[in-house]
Amino acid sequence: MGTSTTFSPAFLQIMLRAILLVALVLGVGYQVHAAEPSNDARQTVDQLLRLVDERLAIAPDVAKAKWNSGDPIDAPAREAQILDSVVAEATREGIDEAFAQTFFKHQFEASKVIQHRLHEQWRQTEQPPFESPPDLAEDIRPQLDQLTPQLMSSLRDFQVVAESEGVRQYLENNAETLVDDGVGGVAREEALRPLYEATDTANVDKQ
Numbered sequence: 480m481g482t483s484t485t486f487s488p489a490f491l492q493i494m495l496r497a498i499l500l501v502a503l504v505l506g507v508g509y510q511v512h513a514a515e516p517s518n519d520a521r522q523t524v525d526q527l528l529r530l531v532d533e534r535l536a537i538a539p540d541v542a543k544a545k546w547n548s549g550d551p552i553d554a555p556a557r558e559a560q561i562l563d564s565v566v567a568e569a570t571r572e573g574i575d576e577a578f579a580q581t582f583f584k585h586q587f588e589a590s591k592v593i594q595h596r597l598h599e600q601w602r603q604t605e606q607p608p609f610e611s612p613p614d615l616a617e618d619i620r621p622q623l624d625q626l627t628p629q630l631m632s633s634l635r636d637f638q639v640v641a642e643s644e645g646v647r648q649y650l651e652n653n654a655e656t657l658v659d660d661g662v663g664g665v666a667r668e669e670a671l672r673p674l675y676e677a678t679d680t681a682n683v684d685k686q
C-alpha cells in the first residue's frame with residue numbers, strides 16, 4: 480500500500496470545498512458579466528425611468544389644484560384624450576399600441592395613488608386651500624402633454640431592448656434610485672409594472 484498518494488478524508492474534504500468555492504466564484508462572476516446590458520440598453524432604461532419620475536413629480540401639483548377646486552381626482556375624459564394621442568403616435572412611430580396604452584394607464588393610476596395619498600393627508604391635517612396652486616388646464620396639463628411624446632419615443636427605444644439579457648435586472652436595480660414617488664414605492668411599482676412585464680414575456684415586438 481503506497482502511503483505517499485493517500486490523502487486523509489479531512490484533507491480531501493477541504494480540497495473539495497476549495498474547488499466548489501472557486502467554481503462558485505467563477506460562476507457568479509460569469510453571470511454578473513453575462514447579465515450586464517449594453518450601453519445603449521442602459522441609457523434607454525435610464526431615460527425611460529427619468530421620464531416616469533418626471534411625470535410622477537407633477538402629481539402633487541395636480542393634487543393641489545384639485546384640492547382647491549374640488550374637482551375629482553379621477554378624470555376619465557382627460558385620460559381618454561391622452562390615450563387617443565398615444566394611439567395616434569403609436570401608429571405613426573411603429574410602437575406597440577397595446578403596450579403604449581397599458582403603460583399610460585399605469586402612469587394614470589400611479590399619479591392617482593399619489594393624489595389620493597396627499598388628499599387623505601390634507602383631510603387629516605385640515606389643510607386649507609393652497610395660496611397659489613398651479614392651474615390644472617393652464618399649467619399642469621400642458622406640462623404632462625409635453626412629456627407624452629417624449630415618453631412615447633422612449634417606449635419605442637425600450638421595446639427594442641426590453642427582452643435583452645440583463646435588462647430586467649438593470650431596471651430593478653435602478654428603479655428606486657431614478658424614480659422617487661414620495662409614497663414609499665407604491666406608485667413607482669404601479670408605474671413600472673408594464674415595463675417589468677415587457678422584460679418577462681414576449682409581448683413586445685422587436686423593431
Ligand SMILES: C=C(O[C@@H]1C=C(C(=O)O)C=C[C@H]1O)C(=O)O
Binds near residue numbers: 552555557561620623
Ligand atoms: C393628472 C390628472 O389626474 C388624473 C391622472 C391623469 C394623468 O396621469 O394624466 C389624468 C387624469 C386623471 O385621472 C389630471 O386630471 O390631469
